Amino acid sequence: MDWTAIEEKWRQRWEDEKQFQSDPDERKKFFVTVAYPYPNSPQHIGHGRTYTLADVHARFMRMSGYNVLFPMGFHYTGTPILGMARRVQENDAGLIDAFKTLYKVPEEKIKEFSEPVKIADYFHQEIKAGMIEMGYSIDWRREFTTIDPFYNKFIEWQFKKLKEKGLVIQGTHPVGWCPKDQNPVSQHDTLGDIEPSFTEYTVIKFKYGSYVLPTATLRPETIFGVTNLWVNPNVNYEIAKVDSEEWIISSECATKLGFLNKKITKTGNISGTELVGKKVKVPERNDEVYILPATFVESNNGTGVVMSVPAHAPFDYQALDDLKREASEYHNIAPLAEIKPISIIETEGYGEIPAKDVIEKLGITNQEDPKLEEATKELYSKEFYGGRLKQNTGRFAHKAVADAKEEVKKRILDNCNADILYELNEGVVKCRCGAECVVKLLDNQWFLNYSNPEWKENVHSWINEMKILPEEIRNEFNHVVDWLKERACARQHGLGTKLPWDKNWIIESLSDSVIYMSYYTIAKYVNAGEIKPDNISDSFFDYIFLEKGDLEKISSEYKISKEKLENVKKEFQYYYPVNARHSGRDLVPNHLTFFIFNHIAIFPKKYWPEEIVVNGSVLMDGKKMSKSMGNIIPLRDAIRVHGADSIRLAILISAELLQDADFNQEAVRGIKNKLENMLDECSKYKTANETSLAQEDKWIYSRLQQLIAKATVSIQKMRLREALHYVLYEFDSDIQWYLKRVEAKSRSDQAGILRKVFSTRVAMLSPFAPHAAEEAWSRLGNQGLASKSSWPVPDDAKIDLLSIQSEDLLKATLDDIKNIIKVTKIIPKKITIYTAAAWKVKAYQKILAQVAGGDVNIGTIIKSLIADSETVEIKKDPDFVKKTVNDILSESQDSRDSKNKVGAVYETETLSELGSLIKSEYGVDFQVFSETDQAKYDPKNKARTSRPYKPAILIE
C-alpha cells in the first residue's frame, strides 16, 4: 500500500479546505499548545510524541464541536546554535560530519552554517516539513520565531511588566567562567562537555598578628576541634591585601579570590617554613594554636592553609601522627606531644576519636596514602547525617551536625571571621578556547525573583486548582515551586531579545518563552503585514493583553485602525487562556513551572492556563536515544519508511502518558498491517441496505455504543493508549464474534450494518490516524471528511442489554464446550444442552438481588429461599446457592446490574442459536432441552446439574 500517496492526498484536502485555520467565531474555543521546538537539529521520533499527543487532543476537540486553535512557533533564542556556528567556523570535523551523514544537510547549506541564524532557519524548515507530513493540524498562519522584531518588542514588554512588579532584581551570582572569553561557560562550552559545577567553602580567618591566615573548609562546625593549622613548608605564600585585610595565602588562591570580586594587592611573600611554629588566634574560641607543617596540603586547593581537626578529619589525624614520629626534626618549634585531638562530635559506631577509628580500619599509615580520601568521605557523611555536637561546643552542644554546620557558618560570617570561596568540583575544566575555567562571582546579574513569597503562594494555589495530567505531576510541580529560587534571566551572549533597560544583556532563553502562547493570537496579524513592528511599544501590548489605555490614542500613535486594534484584542480575549499545554516531562522543573509563574505575574486570573498535560520520553528498542548510540531516527526518515499514521499509532499505543514509550520496528510493522487490513476491510462494506435486526445485529450495535462511551471517557482523560486500544483492538474481537455468528447462519445482508459500525469506528480513529481514517472513510462511501465528522455520542437507548446477556451466554457456553472437549479429548459426535428448571431461575434472580444488595451470607439466603414456596425446592440442592453466589461474585458489577435489569433470559430459545455455530465448528448435531422437559434425551443424567447462565452439557 502506498502510504506516501495516500497521506499526501488527504493532507492536500485538508490544506485546500483550510481545515486547521482557526479564527474567532460563535463556537466555544479550545486553545491547545505545545512547547515549540529549538531548531538546532532535525526532529526525531522522540520529539514526535508530544506533538502527536497534542494533535490528537486538538483533533478530538475539533470533532467534539470546538473551535480549536493549535499553533506552532520556533525557538531561535539560546546558546547551543551559537556554539554550533562557532564550531562550523572552526571546521569542527565531528559536527560537520554529523550534519552530512546524520542530518543529511546538503553540502552548500553547511557552508552557510557559520552564521547561527542559518542553522536555525534550515532546521526550522526541516522540522516544519516533518510536522506537516505527520499530519499535525496546525494553523501555520500564526507561526513565528523568537528573533522576529515584533516578538522582541513583545518580550521587552513582558520584562518591563515584570520589573514594574518588582519581580526582576539584581544581585551577585557565582558561575563557571572562562577568563579568556570573559563569558560564563556551560556544558557545551567546555572541552569534553563537562558541566562546570562548584562547591561553596567557608573560609575561616585565623589571626596571626595583624595578618589573616584563612583556611577553606566544608565543615565550619569543626572549628571547635581545631588543634593547629597546616601549611606546606615547600610553598611560598603570598602576602596580599584582600579588601582591607592582609591575608597569607597561596598564589593560586589569590587568583581565585580575584574572580570573586575581592580587591587583591600583593605586598610580599612568606615561605611555609617561616610560618611553621608560629601561633594563630582561633576565632570564636579566643585561644591560640600552632602552625605546623604537612605535605598533604596543596597550594591549588582552597587557600593553601588548612585548619587541623585531628579528631574528625583523617588527613589531620594522620598528619599529626606523622609529625609526632618525626618530632626530633621539629622539637624546637612546638611542644608536639601536648597537641591532642579534641573530640567535638558524637556519632554512633565511632569512639572518642572517630578519625583514628577510620584510619585504623582502612590500615592507613601515612598522609600520602590515597585511602585517606575514602576515609574522609566516609567519616564526613556519617558525622553529617548521624552526628551530634558535644558539650564542649558551647551554645551548639547537642545539635545535629547537619544543623550546626549552617548555624556556625552563619555566626562566624556575621562576626566577620569568615568568608566564602568556591572551588570547581571537576578539578581542571577547560573552555573550548583552551583557557582554564574559574568560578566567577557575577555582579549586577539580573534575576527573576521566583523566591518572592507572595508569587510562590499564588502559583501554589493555582497549581492546586489547575487540571494536571497525569495527576502525579501535581506534586512534582509543588515541590519545584518550593525549591525554585532567584533565576538569572539575562546573559551576555546568544540570540535573543536585549534587556530593555540594560542593552548589555540578552534575555535568557527560558525566560523569553513563558507567555508566548498569547503571541500566537497577534502573530496572525503580524504575518499578514497588518500590524508592523517598527514603532510598536508597550502601550500596544497593554491594550491588547491587559485592556489598558485609550483606543483613540493608541490607534493614532501606531497608525492602526481602531477596528483592527479591537479585532486583535478580541482575538486574544477569545482564545485566551490556554486550555491545554502539552509538554515533555523534562520541562516540568523549568519551562512549565516558569510558564505558570509568569502567566500569574502578568495576566489577570481569567487568563491563567487551564490544563497541563505531561508525557514521558520515547525509547528506541527499549534503549534511550542518543547520538553516541546512533539510534536516533529522524522523524522524516521514519515517515518515508512507515508512513505517518503508523508512527503516530506506534508512539501512542506503546505507553500511557507518563511512561516512556518504546518505539520499535516490529510494533510499527504490526500497526501498519493492522491499518492496511482495516482499509481492505472497509472497501467491502459500501452498500447500505438495512434489514430487520437479528439478535447479533442488536448486539454489535450495543457493543458499538459501549465502545463509544469507553473511548470517549478515555480520551477526555488523555488516556490515549487505552482509547486506541478499545477502538483498534478490543472492538476487533467483537467484530470477529459478529462475523462468526453471521457466517454460521449463512447470512448475506450484514454489509450495511458493518458499514455503519465501521464508519463510526473510523471516525473515532480519525484523531489518532487521520490519513488512514480519511481513506477508510471514503472507501466506506461516506461523504466529506472523517476529520470533519462529529465525534460520536454514546446513546444508552441504543444499548440492548438483553442481546448482550444472550450473546454472553452463547459465548460462555461455547467456551465450556470447548473446555470439556479439550480436557476429555473426546471427538464429539453429538452435543446436548440442558437449561435450568424454572425454580432455579427464580432462585437465581433472588440471589442476584440479594448479592446486589450486599448480602453474601449463604445461610440467610438459603433461609429466605426456603421460606418462599416458589423456591422451596432449594432444599433438594443446597449446594446450588453457594455455587450461584460464587458465579455472581466472579462477574463484573456492570454485568450483575445488567442481569438484574434484564431479568431472566429465555435460555432454551437463546441457546438454540448455538446450533449453527456448533454445526460450523464441529459439524455435529445439537439439541437443547429444559431440565424439566419430560421427553428429554439425558442418558448420563446431566440435566440436574444445570444452573441459570450455566447450562448442563453432554458431549458424546
Next chain:
RNA sequence: GCGGGAGUUGCCAAGCCUGGUCAAAGGCGCAGGGCUUAGGACCCUGUCUUUUAGGAGUUCGUGGGUUCAAAUCCCACCUCCCGCACCA
C-alpha cells in the same frame, strides 16, 4: 542528600487511585493448524502447574499487617530509573 517515579506471568506492557469482574487486557515472541509455489501478510488454537467434564493449585520485588476477600490498602526492607539550575 533532596525531590519524583518504577519493580506484574519469556519480553514489552495494562491492572493498583475506587479490594471481589485477576491465572491477571493487549502486543511481541514461541508452538500447532489453515491459506500460499515459497516467503511475507492474514486467520484459527494454544502458551504458570495440574486435570479424561466445564475443575483445582501456586503466582504480581521481599517480609509483615488489615480484611470474609489483597497484584490492588497499611508498615518495613531491597533493587532500579530520572531531575537538582542559568541549560535547551
